[in-house]
Every structure is written in C-alpha cells, then in structure tokens.
Amino acid sequence: MEASKLKLTDEFMPAKINRDNLKKIYEGKAKILYEFSGEEDKKDLLLTYFKDDATAFNGQKKGTIVKKGEYNNAISSSLFKLLKNKGINSHFIEKISEREMLTYHLKMLPIEFIVRNIAAGSLAKKMGVEEGVKFLSPVVELCFKSDELGDPMINKTYLKAFDICDPANAAKAEDIALNINEILSKFFDDNNIIVVDFKLEFGLYKNEVMLADEITPDSMRLWDKQTMEKVDKDRFRRDLGKVEEAYQRIVEITSKY
Ligand SMILES: Nc1ncnc2c1ncn2[C@@H]1O[C@H](COP(=O)(O)OP(=O)(O)OP(=O)(O)O)[C@@H](O)[C@H]1O
Ligand SMILES: [Mg+2]
Incomplete structure (x- = not known):
C-alpha cells in the first residue's frame, strides 16, 4: 500500500x-x-x-x-x-x-543527494569558479554517508560495486531530487530567496523510494534575491551573525503551509 x-x-x-x-x-x-x-x-x-x-x-x-x-x-x-x-x-x-x-x-539509503544550482562552498573551490556563478543546468552529487570517511563523493558505479544500494532506487531518488529542486526553487523565488543548493536523504518504505530526513536552513544554501545575503547555516559556519534571524525568516516564509 x-x-x-x-x-x-x-x-x-x-x-x-x-x-x-x-x-x-x-x-x-x-x-x-x-x-x-x-x-x-x-x-x-x-x-x-x-x-x-x-x-x-x-x-x-x-x-x-x-x-x-x-x-x-x-x-x-x-x-x-x-x-x-x-x-x-x-x-x-x-x-x-x-x-x-x-x-x-524508513530503511535509509546511505547516500546524501546534493542538488546545486549555483556555485558555492566545496564545488566552487573544486571547479575553480566564483561563488555565485549559476550553472547551465542543476548539478546532482551523491555522497556516501560515513562520518569516519567524511561523506566522500561517489558516482553511480559505486552503488553496486560497494553494495551501497540498488542503483535503480538511487536513480529514482535522483529524479525526485531534481523535481524537488524545481518546486523549491519556484517557491523560494516567489518569496525573494534563491535556492543555491541543498541536501536530501531518501529511504525505502514498503519498497517505495521516499523522501526522508529534513529540509531546513541546515541542509540548504539560501540567498536573499536582492542583497545576496545568506539566510542559512552558512551564517553560523562563517560567523556572520544574525543566525537566529535567518532561520526565523525561513520559518515565516514557509509558515503558510
Ligand atoms: N524516516 C527515517 N527513518 C529512518 N532514519 C531516518 C529517517 N529520516 C532520517 N533518518 C536518519 O536519521 C538520522 C538523523 O539524525 P541527524 O540528522 O542528527 O544525523 P547526523 O548527525 O546529521 O548524521 P548524518 O550524517 O547521518 O545525517 C540520519 O542518520 C538520517 O539518515
Ligand atoms: Mg543529518
């Protein structure tokens, strides 16, 4: 069911x-x-x-x-x-x-699905692009969830090779993640905020791939459309101040649901 x-x-x-x-x-x-x-x-x-x-x-x-x-x-x-x-x-x-x-x-897939629209953080560094550069299309990264290993980035061939999960389930999760990106990007854009990137986790419920975990300013990068100010956990990571205020703004925007 x-x-x-x-x-x-x-x-x-x-x-x-x-x-x-x-x-x-x-x-x-x-x-x-x-x-x-x-x-x-x-x-x-x-x-x-x-x-x-x-x-x-x-x-x-x-x-x-x-x-x-x-x-x-x-x-x-x-x-x-x-x-x-x-x-x-x-x-x-x-x-x-x-x-x-x-x-x-759920029976969790031990993978973080990271969807990125704009260069920031580790990807900006890795690809040698300025923070804030918009990609021509969204990027999806898969990371193997392991605190000891520091959640290393993997690709689809690792899934079977290391018995991580059924590649078909990861493919479904990736499709859902891209769909979620469209929905959230539109929603936040309507509220004057740019969705830069975010992390999702999925699991299986009665063999169905289902979104799990959380969607919060801890797991997303959100920038103000006008000022480009950060409205997410980067304020804590980089000691930018007004951390609580950033979370409160996202509570307000999302509270109509
Ligand atoms: N519906 C669910 N059923 C089972 N496990 C879940 C579900 N939703 C989330 N989880 C798991 O619960 C944990 C949530 O805890 P938390 O986010 O604090 O973990 P964490 O310390 O951030 O470590 P992690 O790197 O595993 O996320 C995660 O391991 C996540 O994969
Ligand atoms: Mg977590």
Missing part, C-alpha cells in the same frame, strides 16, 4: 502518544530518533526530535543556535507539506510538538 493512502493522521494526535514507550534508537548531530517500543500499531513509525546543536566542517566546529530545533521542525514540516501538495511523498506524517514530528520509519 502506498504511504499516501494510509489514513494515519487522526489516530496519532499528540494526546495519543504514550511518552513512556519512547525508546531512543539514534542520536545524531541535529536530531534524535525514537521508536514506539511495544506498540504494534506504531511499529513502522518514528518520532523525530530536532535539537539546537549546530555543527560544521564535519563536526570540527560545534555550537548551538537558540531555538533551531523549533525552527527546523516548523520549516521541515511545512516544506514536506508543500511537497506533498505537489505530489511528492515523504516520511512526514504530522508535526506533534514544537520540536517533534511523527514520521514513517
């Missing part, structure tokens, strides 16, 4: 969540995942908690951004809803509190 056809929403309102059964299964740099231990009807679900912790440069720089967890939960929830309205399924079910969302528990 397709996830979109599951009618779960009414059953899982906050009051119905028994916090005594929450079992932490993973704590990452930005989020904590909980299972609903012993609850048969929620065995395919997760509760995702968004933290204020911020890291950069593969964890070398650490800090906190006040209320980032609230902002990122709000932004992700809104963008997953926006995408759903445009026909893109995701793991998102419901925002259940300021910092928590209910999602499907």
Whole structure:
C-alpha cells in the first residue's frame, strides 16, 4: 500500500502518544530518533526530535543556535507539506510538538543527494569558479554517508560495486531530487530567496523510494534575491551573525503551509 493512502493522521494526535514507550534508537548531530517500543500499531513509525546543536566542517566546529530545533521542525514540516501538495511523498506524517514530528520509519539509503544550482562552498573551490556563478543546468552529487570517511563523493558505479544500494532506487531518488529542486526553487523565488543548493536523504518504505530526513536552513544554501545575503547555516559556519534571524525568516516564509 502506498504511504499516501494510509489514513494515519487522526489516530496519532499528540494526546495519543504514550511518552513512556519512547525508546531512543539514534542520536545524531541535529536530531534524535525514537521508536514506539511495544506498540504494534506504531511499529513502522518514528518520532523525530530536532535539537539546537549546530555543527560544521564535519563536526570540527560545534555550537548551538537558540531555538533551531523549533525552527527546523516548523520549516521541515511545512516544506514536506508543500511537497506533498505537489505530489511528492515523504516520511512526514504530522508535526506533534514544537520540536517533534511523527514520521514513517524508513530503511535509509546511505547516500546524501546534493542538488546545486549555483556555485558555492566545496564545488566552487573544486571547479575553480566564483561563488555565485549559476550553472547551465542543476548539478546532482551523491555522497556516501560515513562520518569516519567524511561523506566522500561517489558516482553511480559505486552503488553496486560497494553494495551501497540498488542503483535503480538511487536513480529514482535522483529524479525526485531534481523535481524537488524545481518546486523549491519556484517557491523560494516567489518569496525573494534563491535556492543555491541543498541536501536530501531518501529511504525505502514498503519498497517505495521516499523522501526522508529534513529540509531546513541546515541542509540548504539560501540567498536573499536582492542583497545576496545568506539566510542559512552558512551564517553560523562563517560567523556572520544574525543566525537566529535567518532561520526565523525561513520559518515565516514557509509558515503558510
Ligand atoms: N524516516 C527515517 N527513518 C529512518 N532514519 C531516518 C529517517 N529520516 C532520517 N533518518 C536518519 O536519521 C538520522 C538523523 O539524525 P541527524 O540528522 O542528527 O544525523 P547526523 O548527525 O546529521 O548524521 P548524518 O550524517 O547521518 O545525517 C540520519 O542518520 C538520517 O539518515
Ligand atoms: Mg543529518
């Protein structure tokens, strides 16, 4: 059954969540995942908690951004809803509190899909182009998720060679990522913001490739269309100040969803 056809929403309102059964299964740099231990009807679900912790440069720089967890939960929830309205399924079910969302528990593809429209960060350096140069068409990079290895960039031939995932599923994810790029670029453009690049993660739910994780200023580069000012985590990475204000602006823009 397709996830979109599951009618779960009414059953899982906050009051119905028994916090005594929450079992932490993973704590990452930005989020904590909980299972609903012993609850048969929620065995395919997760509760995702968004933290204020911020890291950069593969964890070398650490800090906190006040209320980032609230902002990122709000932004992700809104963008997953926006995408759903445009026909893109995701793991998102419901925002259940300021910092928590209910999602499907997916079997993750251990890959980051990075979509880039404009040169910035590592790609600008690698290709020897100025930050801000617009590409003739979007670039998609695949990185193998491994903290020890520093998430190395791979290509499609690695997928089978290193038994990373079924190449057909990665191809589907890449198609969805490019579709998402069109939707988000248009949405943010209408709100005076340029989508420079962003990172997505996908997983399998009942063998269907589905968008997962988060879509937030942690995982995107967003620039003001007029001033080219950064409205994303680069403000933290590069000590540019007004970090919270940047996240708040994205909360405001996305809050109509
Ligand atoms: N629906 C889902 N089902 C299962 N796992 C998920 C789902 N959505 C996201 N994840 C995984 O949950 C984790 C989220 O935690 P967080 O983003 O804090 O990790 P991280 O420290 O940034 O490390 P990573 O480099 O793995 O993202 C990630 O490993 C992500 O792949
Ligand atoms: Mg992450």
